[in-house]
Amino acid sequence: MSAYSEYRVGEPIADTRSPGGPMNDRWSQRKFEAQLVNPANRRHHTVIVVGTGLAGASAAATLGEQGYRVESFCYQDSPRRAHSIAAQGGINAAKNYRNDGDSVQRLFHDTVKGGDFRARESNVHRLAEISLQIIDQCVAQGVPFAREYGGLLNTRSFGGTQVSRTFYAAGQTGQQLLLGAYQALERQIAAGQVTMHPRTEMLDLIVTPQDGRARGIVTRDLVTGKVERHLADAVVLCTGGYGNVFYLTTNAKGCNATAIWRAHRHGALLANPCYTQIHPTCIPVSGDHQSKLTLMSESLRNDGRVWVPKATGDERHPGQIPEDERDYYLERVYPAFGNLVPRDIASRAAKNVCDEGRGVGPGGRGVYLDFADAIERLGRKAIEARYGNLFEMYERITGEDPYTRPMRIYPAIHYTMGGLWVDYDLQSTIPGLFVAGEANFSDHGANRLGASALMQGLADGYFVVPVSVNNYLGETRIAPADPADPALAAAADAAEAGVRERVERLLAVDGDRTADSFHRELGQLMWELCGMERTEESLTEALRRIPALREEFWRRLKVPGGPEQLNQSLEKAGRVADFLELAELLVLDALHREESCGGHFRAESQTPEGEALRDDERFSYVAAWEFAGVGEPPVLHREELAFVEEKPTTRSYA
Amino acid sequence: MSDLMELTLRVWRQPGPDADGEMRTYTVADVSPDMSFLEVLDVLNEELAARGEEPVAFDHDCREGICGACSLVINGEPHGPQKRTTACQLHMRHFADGDVIDVEPWRAAAFPVVRDLVVDRGALDRIVGAGGYITAPTGSAPEAHATPVAKDAADEAFTAAACIGCGACVAACPNASAMLFTAAKIKHLNVLPQGRPEAGTRVLDMVAAMDAEDFGGCTNVGACATACPKGIPVDVITEMNRDWLKAAARSRKSGR
Numbered sequence: 001m002s003a004y005s006e007y008r009v010g011e012p013i014a015d016t017r018s019p020g021g022p023m024n025d026r027w028s029q030r031k032f033e034a035q036l037v038n039p040a041n042r043r044h045h046t047v048i049v050v051g052t053g054l055a056g057a058s059a060a061a062t063l064g065e066q067g068y069r070v071e072s073f074c075y076q077d078s079p080r081r082a083h084s085i086a087a088q089g090g091i092n093a094a095k096n097y098r099n100d101g102d103s104v105q106r107l108f109h110d111t112v113k114g115g116d117f118r119a120r121e122s123n124v125h126r127l128a129e130i131s132l133q134i135i136d137q138c139v140a141q142g143v144p145f146a147r148e149y150g151g152l153l154n155t156r157s158f159g160g161t162q163v164s165r166t167f168y169a170a171g172q173t174g175q176q177l178l179l180g181a182y183q184a185l186e187r188q189i190a191a192g193q194v195t196m197h198p199r200t201e202m203l204d205l206i207v208t209p210q211d212g213r214a215r216g217i218v219t220r221d222l223v224t225g226k227v228e229r230h231l232a233d234a235v236v237l238c239t240g241g242y243g244n245v246f247y248l249t250t251n252a253k254g255c256n257a258t259a260i261w262r263a264h265r266h267g268a269l270l271a272n273p274c275y276t277q278i279h280p281t282c283i284p285v286s287g288d289h290q291s292k293l294t295l296m297s298e299s300l301r302n303d304g305r306v307w308v309p310k311a312t313g314d315e316r317h318p319g320q321i322p323e324d325e326r327d328y329y330l331e332r333v334y335p336a337f338g339n340l341v342p343r344d345i346a347s348r349a350a351k352n353v354c355d356e357g358r359g360v361g362p363g364g365r366g367v368y369l370d371f372a373d374a375i376e377r378l379g380r381k382a383i384e385a386r387y388g389n390l391f392e393m394y395e396r397i398t399g400e401d402p403y404t405r406p407m408r409i410y411p412a413i414h415y416t417m418g419g420l421w422v423d424y425d426l427q428s429t430i431p432g433l434f435v436a437g438e439a440n441f442s443d444h445g446a447n448r449l450g451a452s453a454l455m456q457g458l459a460d461g462y463f464v465v466p467v468s469v470n471n472y473l474g475e476t477r478i479a480p481a482d483p484a485d486p487a488l489a490a491a492a493d494a495a496e497a498g499v500r501e502r503v504e505r506l507l508a509v510d511g512d513r514t515a516d517s518f519h520r521e522l523g524q525l526m527w528e529l530c531g532m533e534r535t536e537e538s539l540t541e542a543l544r545r546i547p548a549l550r551e552e553f554w555r556r557l558k559v560p561g562g563p564e565q566l567n568q569s570l571e572k573a574g575r576v577a578d579f580l581e582l583a584e585l586l587v588l589d590a591l592h593r594e595e596s597c598g599g600h601f602r603a604e605s606q607t608p609e610g611e612a613l614r615d616d617e618r619f620s621y622v623a624a625w626e627f628a629g630v631g632e633p634p635v636l637h638r639e640e641l642a643f644v645e646e647k648p649t650t651r652s653y654a
Numbered sequence: 655m656s657d658l659m660e661l662t663l664r665v666w667r668q669p670g671p672d673a674d675g676e677m678r679t680y681t682v683a684d685v686s687p688d689m690s691f692l693e694v695l696d697v698l699n700e701e702l703a704a705r706g707e708e709p710v711a712f713d714h715d716c717r718e719g720i721c722g723a724c725s726l727v728i729n730g731e732p733h734g735p736q737k738r739t740t741a742c743q744l745h746m747r748h749f750a751d752g753d754v755i756d757v758e759p760w761r762a763a764a765f766p767v768v769r770d771l772v773v774d775r776g777a778l779d780r781i782v783g784a785g786g787y788i789t790a791p792t793g794s795a796p797e798a799h800a801t802p803v804a805k806d807a808a809d810e811a812f813t814a815a816a817c818i819g820c821g822a823c824v825a826a827c828p829n830a831s832a833m834l835f836t837a838a839k840i841k842h843l844n845v846l847p848q849g850r851p852e853a854g855t856r857v858l859d860m861v862a863a864m865d866a867e868d869f870g871g872c873t874n875v876g877a878c879a880t881a882c883p884k885g886i887p888v889d890v891i892t893e894m895n896r897d898w899l900k901a902a903a904r905s906r907k908s909g910r
Contacts, residue, residue, distance in 0.1 A: 062792040077713060077772075078779050080819055081721040097799070133795070140795035142788045142848050144812035151802025169812055175720055176815060183787035190783035198776070223768055252715040286688035291696055292717045362688075393719075396739060399687070399747050462792045514703045516696070561708045565670070566769040568711055569703060 002543045010635040013624050018122040018424035023645050027126040034467050035474025042067035044480045045473055048217055048232040050202045050259055052079030055437025056238030057181035058461030064188030071230055072194050075201045075254055080182045083252040087174025088297050090166035091454040093131040102163040104128045110161050115445020116598035117648035122424055123442045130459040135167055141180040145169050158450040166451045171389055177454055199223050202259045203499045207266050208491045214433035215481055215488055218495045225564035227499050229492040231481035234432045234469050241416035241438040245579045247523020249413040250295045256575035257582050260420050260439050268420050268428040269624035271441035274590035275417035277448055277599045278532055280346035282412035283397055284366035293412040296390055301339045303374035306330050308367050312357035318368055318406050329353055347411035351532050361408040370406035417444045421624040425468040434468055436460035446598025503563050506573045511556035515573040518553050530587050535603045539591040547631055550580040581630055595619045616648055659685040659751040665710055666758045668767050687747035712771040717742040722818030726771055727758040732822035732881045740883045760821055762830035763868035775821050777867040784863030785856040786839040788849050807845050814841040816884045826881030829870030834878035836864045837894035838886045854901035861898055
């Protein structure tokens with residue numbers, strides 16, 4: 001046991017912002033009770049929004065429309081490139097256009113259940129309610145959703161639901177929704193309401209010591225290297241998840257946890273970091289050079305059959321392996337659901353057969369997803385119509401033709417449900433610091449359903465953050481940030497000096513290993529010891545190795561180039577340094593949660609069928625962690641979860 | 655892997671916007687055909703860093719062909735030799751052992767080089783800001799089914815909206831014109847009933863914004879559409895010109 005795992009238990013924490021009363025009325029009630037700011041006074045207030053994905057772009061645009069002065073930041077060269085752009089499948093909304101029994105109540109139910117009863121009911125209910133307005137808003141903006149011949153919107157089904165409520169734009173729904181938000185943002189930029197800072201990375205939060213409020217951020221201009229302060233009256237973080245702590249993921253290369261980790265170090269609690277989602281159908285690693293993984297839509301499992309050779313080390317071409325020497329293991333072990341078992345089951349099963357030495361492709365980390373039967377049954381044309389673009393993408397990456405040779409797939413980290421703890425207003429434990437989208441922990445519990453990430457990002461950004469920021473500024477009557485205010489200037493000076501000092505420190509190590517090589521090693525360690533299946537033993541081992549790797553990082557890191565230039569090695573180094581701290585907390589959270597739920601699978605806690613076994617008696621709470629110093633045991637604050645509407649049951653899709 | 659390749663890369667190195675640049679030659683060994691083009695640059699950069707040299711700066715992010723960040727001219731072609739493929743999705747099986755490959759940034763006056771292969775494409779964002787949106791402030795939207803959209807219009811809008819804003823069209827054009835980019839955004843919005851009310855001002859304002867940047871004019875070469883990794887059809891330019899003429903005539907009449 002490491003000293004780090006000797007965490008303390010602090011005071012319980014509770015959401016005090018959600019009104020009580022009937023679930024159906026809570027959001028209306030909250031909006032009614034929220035304080036307002038006179039339109040004429042809004043222009044005196046500055047709001048910082050970090051990140052320009054669905055949550056960030058929609059929040060910045062909407063706050064700009066309301067008359068606030070908004071400062072928007074992204075590390076990319078354009079706000080349109082944030083990683084929401086890569087979301088494929090769709091966005092859920094309880095429109096019930098199909099008349100198939102959908103409703104706000106049902107979307108709420110599906111989301112709470114899909115999250116394995118580890119989400120806060122009032123937040124989820126609000127999400128389901130707002131889903132209706134999101135579709136209206138996006139259509140008005142010109143998002144080209146798929147339509148029927150009659151001109152009305154088309155929908156499709158997704159995992160974990162029995163209704164057809166997923167709106168989509170081919171396999172590029174994220175792109176189209178983000179362009180809608182980006183265009184609204186560009187309109188506000190042109191109008192002078194929003195000042196855009198592209199290629200600018202947030203490296204610290206400014207918190208004033210006397211009242212503990214978030215009053216700005218410190219950034220580094222990625223082109224010139226200039227370190228600068230930006231003061232504001234509220235700060236909104238929309239900086240995405242921390243999946244890249246695993247290195248090889250479906251996230252973009254630049255996705256990082258620095259903004260939320262810096263906020264955490266200032267006292268914002270970080271909740272449920274061990275809830276990480278693994279997607280079963282990604283294109284496998286092809287060699288040591290691999291830099292990221294590409295998702296293949298879950299929909300492929302409707303027609304593809306998953307198998308591996310029965311014998312270990314069988315290196316024959318798949319076409320030469322006769323039927324009776326193949327193991328269609330999902331169909332064999334889960335006859336009722338077959339190839340359509342939930343994401344976590346499919347992922348673990350693939351890992352198990354590969355661990356047995358029956359994996360296929362380079363490195364033996366892959367299983368076949370075979371369309372031969374479907375092509376024979378339905379014809380190549382039908383398969384082409386359903387999955388043509390995906391097959392094309394697969395061929396482009398692997399050089400193999402999936403019409404004649406089965407696809408090779410393997411699970412990969414895709415999304416993180418944990419994040420900064422927020423109340424119903426999406427306010428963190430630092431007053432004036434709001435957190436939206438994947439960066440917060442709020443709506444998906446221990447597992448996110450497909451097509452719900454886009455819904456949450458836009459719900460938070462278009463509809464929740466504006467109400468919360470209004471309320472915060474109205475309620476506190478906070479004076480506009482004054483750069484000459486001595487206390488604020490001192491806090492900003494200190495934060496700025498800290499950032500400069502850290503940049504210098506990264507450059508000064510001058511060792512012999514690149515940030516990338518450390519990132520790769522950290523990712524491999526996390527994937528092996530804290531990935532699809534976690535045990536007390538593996539997690540304890542991880543807690544032993546992470547501090548050692550961190551120590552080595554600060555001893556052997558090599559960052560070429562200087563601080564005052566475009567220096568991508570320096571950018572990476574700072575992000576990896578933060579991942580090396582966050583990883584330890586993620587593992588500790590996984591170790592402390594001695595139950596399996598959603599994306600967190602502890603091998604010690606499973607049913608005889610291998611399903612996740614929750615322990616509601618002991619763990620029906622949100623684990624919100626308080627930072628106590630690097631490598632120092634953190635403090636656990638528990639938020640007990642009350643289930644009023646939904647009764648926790650064993651999650652079953654049988 | 656048995657078929658590893660050794661490649662010679664001639665890469666544009668330029669320390670800053672105002673500095674002189676030059677092509678510099680590097681050898682990368684043990685290149686697997688399964689690597690993406692950007693992964694070859696990763697390998698080169700790790701080697702450079704190990705030698706204490708500064709890595710080659712290049713833009714990239716999603717590496718799935720959708721964010722539009724990557725922007726390499728490979729052997730004279732934006733995004734390289736494979737059609738409808740961004741550089742991040744271009745794999746080394748399209749190259750052979752011993753190949754000499756030139757890697758350059760987008761070349762256009764409107765896209766000044768920031769460093770090495772990184773350019774500033776802010777001009778594209780400014781064109782969008784001039785009118786590439788539908789004015790629909792949050793909360794003002796009617797029920798989504800209030801206005802049906804004919805399927806063919808929705809599909810056409812989607813085809814045009816598939817643009818990833820990478821700027822390959824500009825890099826491919828001998829005049830460095832941004833007509834395909836601008837026209838695609840106009841087409842996406844003007845073909846939808848929701849975009850109709852602002853159709854005229856949109857085309858006038860966006861074309862004016864495009865002209866205000868350092869882009870060249872269009873001479874109907876069509877290299878833009880050939881280079882486009884998302885297959886945006888060249889017809890959108892014709893349609894934009896038609897929309898522009900109509901709008902210009904109307905605005906002259908109304909004295910706008």
